[in-house]
Amino acid sequence: MSLLPPFESKNSLRSLDDCMKVLPAAITCGNKRIRPKRALNEFVQLDLLTPRLDKIYRYLWLAGEPTPARPLHRQRLLRREIVVTQNPDEHLVEDRAVIFIKPLPEYLLSFEFWITHLSSDRNLHQSACGLLLSYVWIVAYHDDMRIAQETHLLPKSVDWAAWKDFVEDFLEHVGASTPPHVSKRYNYGELWLRHLNVIYKFSPSTFSVGNLHDSFLNGPMWYGFFIERNLTRLFAIFAFLSLGLSAMQVGQATPELRDSAQFSRASYGFSVATLFLILFSVLGVILAWTVPRGFRLLARRWLKRRLTGIS
Known part of the structure; x- marks a missing residue:
């Protein structure tokens, strides 16, 4: 059965031709290159579906609250930097002073595009409705519109009055909450990256040795966070231990404790x-850093041999 667009044609903000003109010429997904105009359905699936979050959906309550995401002006108020991502799985994922937001694809503002390309696939239709709903959350005020256009999340050609009409029409069709015809990922608003990393490492549906290192979002910028988090905690522990050792050294210098056999044994x-705690802690950080990387390297070599037929 054909699925209808979540707004009327009179409130369409883009034509089909305009949408096709702004599509990228080519994108890379893993080792595969996709040319959207030649493989439009495949491109739209990559652009809208959230397969990684769907795998761990039953645990998302550990990574976020079932509430709408905060508007963009609130994100600025919380001193969060808005970082653009094109991966729908990373949309509205926050980490410390950063929140990742996927720009709204212009084709979702086109009634013709919905009819032509989003009306036959229920999962795609639900994901598209969910992404639109997330923009209803984060672009609620005129200031949010200004921030969205400054950060290239929304096209500058969309004016506030037209956006309000579009949103009102959309909410008449979909509703302000998350009904069944919206992707289940959007039952949650913002998701915490640190929690997603833990879930992705240990969830039965996604567990692997490689994920012990890679986790949900992996890249060079997160290696520094790995070291920073672990070494900062270790330094805090070492500082307390140093205070304890210093106190014992002072105690050994006092006449009352210098000759105490029990205090001497306790100090020893x-x-x-x-010393053992320091040694094991340093070894633990080194192993946690190197062992998963080693397993990943071996796994890649094994896979390469399988693919190339080398025994």
């Missing part, structure tokens, strides 16, 4: 335990 045990 604490000192030895501290």
